[in-house]
Structures are given as C-alpha cells and as structure tokens.
Amino acid sequence: xxxxxxxxxxxxxxxxxxxxxxxxxxxxxxAPDPQLLVLNxxxxxxxxxxxxxxxxxxxxxxxxxxxxxxDATPVAQAYAGHQFGWYAPRLxxxxxxxxxxxxxxxxxxxxxxxxxxxxxxxxxxxxxxAVVGPxxxxxxxxxxxxxxxxxxxxxxxVVATGRPVQRETVQPGAVLTRVASSHVRVGSFQYARATGDxxxxxxxxxxxxxxxxxxxxxxxxxxxxxxxxxIAAQASLVAQWMLVGFVHGVMNxxxxxxSGETIDYGPCAFxxxxxxxxxxxxxxxxxxxxxxxQPLVAEWNLARLAETLLPLLHGDQDKAVELAVEAxxxxxxxxxxxxxxxxxxxxxLREETDxxxxxxxxxELLALLQAGxxxxxSFLRNLAKAARGQREPARxxxxxxxxxxxxxxxxxALDPDADAMDGLNPIYIPRNHLVEEALAAATAGDLTPxxxxxxxxxxxxxxxxxxxxxxxxxxxxxxxYRTFCGT
Ligand code: AMP
Ligand code: MG
Numbered sequence: 001x002x003x004x005x006x007x008x009x010x011x012x013x014x015x016x017x018x019x020x021x022x023x024x025x026x027x028x029x030x031a032p033d034p035q036l037l038v039l040n041x042x043x044x045x046x047x048x049x050x051x052x053x054x055x056x057x058x059x060x061x062x063x064x065x066x067x068x069x070x071d072a073t074p075v076a077q078a079y080a081g082h083q084f085g086w087y088a089p090r091l092x093x094x095x096x097x098x099x100x101x102x103x104x105x106x107x108x109x110x111x112x113x114x115x116x117x118x119x120x121x122x123x124x125x126x127x128x129x130a131v132v133g134p135x136x137x138x139x140x141x142x143x144x145x146x147x148x149x150x151x152x153x154x155x156x157x158v159v160a161t162g163r164p165v166q167r168e169t170v171q172p173g174a175v176l177t178r179v180a181s182s183h184v185r186v187g188s189f190q191y192a193r194a195t196g197d198x199x200x201x202x203x204x205x206x207x208x209x210x211x212x213x214x215x216x217x218x219x220x221x222x223x224x225x226x227x228x229x230x231i232a233a234q235a236s237l238v239a240q241w242m243l244v245g246f247v248h249g250v251m252n253x254x255x256x257x258x259s260g261e262t263i264d265y266g267p268c269a270f271x272x273x274x275x276x277x278x279x280x281x282x283x284x285x286x287x288x289x290x291x292x293x294q295p296l297v298a299e300w301n302l303a304r305l306a307e308t309l310l311p312l313l314h315g316d317q318d319k320a321v322e323l324a325v326e327a328x329x330x331x332x333x334x335x336x337x338x339x340x341x342x343x344x345x346x347x348x349l350r351e352e353t354d355x356x357x358x359x360x361x362x363x364e365l366l367a368l369l370q371a372g373x374x375x376x377x378s379f380l381r382n383l384a385k386a387a388r389g390q391r392e393p394a395r396x397x398x399x400x401x402x403x404x405x406x407x408x409x410x411x412x413a414l415d416p417d418a419d420a421m422d423g424l425n426p427i428y429i430p431r432n433h434l435v436e437e438a439l440a441a442a443t444a445g446d447l448t449p450x451x452x453x454x455x456x457x458x459x460x461x462x463x464x465x466x467x468x469x470x471x472x473x474x475x476x477x478x479x480x481y482r483t484f485c486g487t
Contacts, residue, residue: 009049009062009069011100012109015182016073018207021200022191023075028065028097029118029128031175033162036060037132037447038139038454040156043179046105047112047156054157063157064175065097065114074099076120080194081187081254082304084288089194091187091254092122095129098183109211111183112156115176131171132160133439134484136450138176138265140438144430144457145262150240151233152262153180172443181261182211186305187254193308205312212259223312227327231302233260235331238298239338242291243346244429245271245376249281249483251289251297253304267483270429272474274369274376280432280483295339299331346380346424348387348416357414364407372399375473380425387418426460428467432481433474 016023034057041051053059061067065074076093083091097117101109115138116130139155146152156177163173184207192201202223209216209226213233219225237260241248248255249267257263267281276292284290289297306324314320343362344353369379374397382393386408398404430453438450456470463471474481 009102011069011072011102011112013071013073013100014109015077015098015111015207016075016100018203019200021195021197022078022188022204023098024078024092024121025073026076026097026120027074028114028175030066031064031159031161031163031173033160034060034064034066035160035162036063037136037158037160037174037442038450040139040143040154043154043156047102047110047179048105060159063177064159064161065099065117068099072100074114076122077183077188078122078191079185079187079254080190081185081252082190082301083252083254084284087190088254089191090122092191093120094123094126095119101182108181111178111180113178113180113183115178116161116173117175127165129161129163129165129173130176131165131167132158132174132443133171134266135174135176136439136442137435138178140435140450140453140457141265141268141430142178142262143454144460145246147458147460148240148244148426148429150244150246150262151237151260153178153257155179180257180263181259182208182257183263184208184211184258185254185263186256186258186301186308187252188258189305189308190253193311198311201308202312205309208258221313221323223309224323224327227306227309227313227324228330230258230260230305231327231331232334234298234302235334236260236338237262238295239335239342241294242339243342244426245274245278245291247271247278247280247289247291248294249279249284249289251294251301253301256298256301258305269432269481269483270377272375272377272431273373273479274366274379275373276370280481282482282484295332295335298335299328302331303328342424346421347411348384348418348421349414350417353414361407361411361414365411368398368400368403368407372397373479374398377426377429377431378471378473380421381427381471384418384421384425387412387416387421422463423461427463427471428456428460430457431470431474432483433478434470 044051074097078092080089081091097114099112104110119128135158139158142152142155156179159175161173164170165173192204213229216222216225255264269280271278279287279290310320313323344358349358379397386394395404438453441449456467
C-alpha cells in the first residue's frame with residue numbers, strides 16, 4: 001500500500017528545471033532514527049498526500065527527503081540578501097532543500113521544502129542542521145498565523161532525526177517539512193540581477209507572475225505590474241502583522257517573499273503588552289526590526305526589489321527609475337489604509353463611521369495601552385464584552401481607569417459591533433510563554449503541551465472551555481523575552 005501511495009506523489013521540479021542557474025541538485029543527509037513529532041493531517045489531505053502513508057516508516061523518509069520519487073530533483077536554491085542592511089551576494093539554502101512542487105486542492109502549486117536537511121554548497125560555516133525546538137516553533141507560529149487568516153508558509157511535519165546537534169547545548173536534531181506558495185524571495189531577484197543575465201531576471205519575473213500575480217501578465221507593462229502587485233501584497237501583509245501584534249524579528253530581504261506570505265519564523269514573537277518598540281531577537285541589538293519599524297523595513301526591502309527590476313521596467317533607465325519610484329510611493333498609502341481599516345474593524349466600528357472620528361479613537365486607545373503596558377490581545381478580546389455592556393474585563397486591565405472610561409464613552413456612542421469584534425480579535429495566539437513551554441516539553445520528549453497549544457491556536461477566534469490558560473497574558477518576566485535565531 002505504501003508503495004502505491006508513494007508513487008502517487010509527483011514533484012513537479014519546475015523551479016529546478018527552469019532555473020538551473022539558481023538551483024543546485026542536492027540530497028538530504030540521512031537521518032539515523034527518524035521519529036515523527038507532528039503531522040499536519042488536514043494540510044496533507046489538501047496536498048493529496050495520505051496521512052497514514054506519511055506516518056509510515058517510508059512516509060517519514062519522504063518527509064525528510066531521505067527517500068524521494070526517482071524522478072524528483074531536490075535542489076538548494078540560490079539567493080542573495082540584505083541582512084540587517086548589509087548585502088550578502090550569496091546566501092542560498094545552507095540547510096534547506098526544495099523537493100519540488102505539488103498541486104494543492106485549490107489548483108495552485110505548492111513548494112515542498114525541507115529545513116534542517118544537512119549541509120549544502122551554501123552552508124558556509126553552518127552545520128546544515130536544525131533542532132527540535134526552533135522547528136516546532138516555526139510549526140506552531142506558522143500554523144497560528146494561517147489560522148488567523150494571515151498569509152503564511154505552512155508546516156506539514158516536524159520529524160526528529162535522531163541526530164544530536166551541537167548548539168549552546170546538545171539538542172535533538174529535526175527536519176521541518178515546509179509548504180509555501182513558492183520560495184521566491186526579494187533575495188532571489190537580487191541574486192538573479194547580480195548575475196548580470198537579464199534573460200534570467202526576466203524568466204524569474206515571469207515565473208513569479210505565473211505563480212503569484214497572474215493578473216500582471218495582462219498589464220501593458222507586466223514587470224511594473226508585478227512590482228505593484230508585490231508592493232500591494234506586502235503592504236497588506238505587514239498591516240496584518242501589525243494588527244495582531246506580530247514581530248517577525250528578521251526582515252532581511254531574503255526573508256521576504258514575492259508571494260506575500262510570511263516566511264522564516266526564527267526569532268519572531270507576538271507582543272504581550274502593547275509596545276511600539278517591542279523587539280525580541282537577541283541578534284537585533286539596534287531594534288532595526290522592532291514592531292513599529294516593520295512597515296518602514298518592508299518599504300526599504302521593496303525598494304531593493306524595485307532596483308533589481310529596473311532593466312525590465314523600461315528601456316530608458318531614468319524612465320525605469322521614475323516608474324519604480326512611483327510604484328513604491330503606493331506602499332505607504334496602501335499600508336496605512338489597510339492598517340486603519342483593520343484597526344477600525346477590530347474596535348467594532350462600522351464602515352460608515354467617519355474616519356475623522358475613528359482615527360483619534362484608535363490613536364488614543366493605543367496610547368492608553370502603551371502607557372499602561374496593557375496586554376494587547378486579551379484587551380481587544382475583552383473590549384467586545386464592553387461593547388455588550390460588560391465593561392469591567394477591559395477596564396480592569398487599564399491602570400488609568402478614568403481615561404479608559406472617557407474613551408469608552410465616546411466609543412460606545414458609535415455602537416460598536418461586538419460579534420464582528422470577536423471574529424477579528426483572536427483569543428488564542430502563540431504566546432511566548434506557551435510556545436516556550438511546549439518546546440521545552442517536546443525537546444524533553446513530552447508532546448502533550450505542543451498538541452494542546454496547536455489545538456488552541458489553530459482555531460483562534462472561537463472561545464472554548466478548558467483553554468483559559470491559553471487566553472491569559474504571559475507572566476511579567478516574559479516582558480524581557482528574548483528569541484534566538486533558529487539555527
Ligand atoms: P535565516 O536567518 O534562517 O533566514 O538564514 C540565513 C542564511 O543562513 C540562509 O542562507 C540559511 O540557509 C543559512 N543558515 C542558517 N542556519 C544554518 C545552518 N545551521 N547551517 C547552514 N546554513 C544555515
Ligand atoms: Mg531565511
């Protein structure tokens with residue numbers, strides 16, 4: 001049975017075939033003792049994969065790239081990137097492989113990708129490996145983001161390899177099987193442009209158009225339309241991050257997709273207390289990727305993308321720059337409009353509510369939350385109760401109760417829609433203390449807390465009995481929470 005199931009998996013190998021200049025055929029390192037830690041069954045089914053087969057010994061070998069169909073061409077993808085503002089011409093998949101693309105039930109292709117599958121020619125000084133904690137972290141947070149309705153790469157499985165890996169301490173090794181609309185990044189375009197081969201650049205742009213932004217193909221200037229589409233997708237994405245209090249933590253250009261999906265969950269975190277300066281990554285000492293900077297960084301990254309596209313935008317490079325600048329000028333208004341509409345909706349305000357009335361309410365509330373170091377997620381959730389007349393849960397969270405009362409008076413007068421609020425303000429997010437608890441237990445061999453947390457964050461808007469501790473703010477000492485890169 002497993003043979004037939006396996007033979008039904010067909011990897012397209014489209015990127016490998018069409019971009020030989022950017023794809024090094026490679027094989028995953030053999031795992032001594034693969035053990036499944038978590039499998040995303042609904043996602044497997046959407047991908048036409050039989051969960052029962054994936055759980056079998058042979059299925060595990062497929063999930064970690066140790067046994068792939070004979071006609072598959074796993075590759076390490078080449079890309080460049082600006083890391084913390086510094087350009088690195090050759091990053092690439094140092095510990096990752098693209099197994100190939102397969103069809104999703106929605107009719108679109110998905111990349112099946114491995115993280116932690118061993119050293120590749122791009123590994124530099126790295127060991128090519130990944131460990132259980134960070135891979136499960138990506139699984140939890142990416143699935144939580146998806147459940148929140150935020151575009152994201154998905155996680156199909158995490159398999160422990162049985163290989164001990166040296167980090168600060170010795171940790172159990174693992175491979176994450178990641179699913180993405182594609183792994184074409186801003187850094188992929190930087191790499192293609194740097195080769196000086198405009199034909200390659202054009203092919204990459206055409207590939208991105210066909211996989212992610214097909215409407216651009218109809219435009220008079222399809223490459224300008226591609227740039228505009230990526231700008232729009234990222235403006236919308238970053239607005240959604242901001243609305244849920246998500247801090248990506250490492251918004252290097254190699255970690256920004258052309259599809260508009262969130263990618264690379266390394267040092268990311270959801271903020272507890274509302275704080276525009278929130279920054280968790282231990283390597284982001286200057287706070288370059290702090291919460292409030294994310295829209296600015298996205299715009300900066302998109303400018304790097306625009307630079308790579310100049311040869312395709314217009315024959316006259318001055319004209320090309322003009323077009324690029326004009327397109328980039330759309331980012332701020334699009335981001336602001338998306339963020340403000342989202343904030344208005346989170347407060348239950350109706351579309352017809354005048355923006356001149358809504359805008360100061362939004363600003364004043366955020367200032368109140370910031371001043372009081374109020375837990376952002378649970379406050380907004382409690383605010384729906386206030387819309388129903390039960391003011392205390394939200395009010396009790398704000399130290400300056402008089403200020404809250406004055407604010408709430410004006411807000412209630414606008415007749416906020418409590419049910420709409422409950423559909424937009426999550427009750428369960430991957431809170432830092434819960435993620436750490438689940439990872440520590442899983443690393444020690446107990447997968448129960450992981451399962452419970454996944455159950456909570458996979459259905460983030462629906463309050464369920466028994467999950468109270470998953471809705472509560474983290475302990476105070478988590479305010480100084482640090483995250484570490486997923487290496
Ligand atoms: P990231 O910060 O995870 O986006 O990774 C940045 C770059 O470092 C990419 O080129 C990765 O492939 C590479 N990298 C990260 N960790 C390792 C590792 N343990 N071994 C080899 N390469 C790595
Ligand atoms: Mg990366």
